[in-house]
């Protein structure tokens with residue numbers, strides 16, 4: 005053994021005093037959290053925004069590639085503390101990847117219900133390889149979650165969807181990190197909204213940190229749903245949600261009310277963006293700012309662009325956009341655009357011809 009000091013840097017160890025844990029809680033961590041705030045450069049430039057600072061909170065750098073790890077370290081640790089033997093979740097993909105990883109580490113059995121054919125390949129692969137029992141449902145996420153609730157009610161398996169309150173608690177640590185890094189909260193926080201747990205978590209985190217004297221500002225919470233899956237925007241559930249951003253393909257969000265509260269209490273908004281706008285934002289941040297996030301994350305960027313074009317943002321302010329998951333999760337979408345990769349004979353002229361195109 006060398007002299008490498010094992011540093012405890014998971015979100016529970018970092019933010020214990022703000023979380024419902026005790027010395028008795030067995031902490032299951034993969035060193036989640038502590039993700040970077042990456043300064044956006046091309047984005048403000050493209051939009052002619054000179055006097056705002058925009059940061060990407062890049063949650064794709066968590067151990068399983070999405071923000072879900074922040075809540076899952078809490079949910080699994082608490083499940084273990086409460087002597088559970090198995091956990092279950094419905095998932096559009098990232099929850100199952102995260103649940104499977106933390107369950108693997110804890111020794112808990114893990115069941116995941118996912119909508120057949122509607123989950124990104126990387127996420128399916130993760131749940132499967134971390135050893136969860138993957139069950140495909142011939143239906144959508146909302147139907148899968150209903151089944152999970154029914155199984156949870158029977159009492160022997162712990163639900164680790166965001167209806168599990170410990171998930172929200174863990175996820176609020178992202179707001180703490182932003183304040184720790186910036187010295188205060190930003191004026192605006194832009195975030196995609198699916199089941200609406202994350203917008204709820206951030207708002208909780210921002211409020212708690214302010215109450216603790218760690219910040220002075222509370223941001224306006226600006227949430228974005230996909231146009232084909234925008235129940236909160238329309239004010240009623242969407243029976244057949246459709247969007248290429250599968251992580252937010254949800255028609256009846258579990259945290260609907262608390263998302264509205266975050267919106268209204270912060271003086272923010274929740275609006276919709278089209279798949280086309282999502283696709284353009286997705287490509288822009290990768291091709292111009294060098295940050296590869298998944299389509300659901302790009303919904304927040306698309307929303308930001310829309311608001312910026314309306315001159316929504318006040319000058320001399322800070323804006324944080326949460327990029328919720330890694331672009332590596334969804335290879336099929338990444339390769340679905342009509343800018344083909346060309347192949348040629350192994351000849352100099354042929355290669356040069358393509359280089360000059």
Ligand SMILES: *Cc1c(COP(=O)(O)O)cnc(C)c1O
Nearest residue numbers: 098198199200201202300328329
């Ligand atoms: C889960 C998820 C979302 C949606 O978050 P909610 O808490 O369900 O609103 C957005 N993007 C990604 C990548 C996700 O995994």
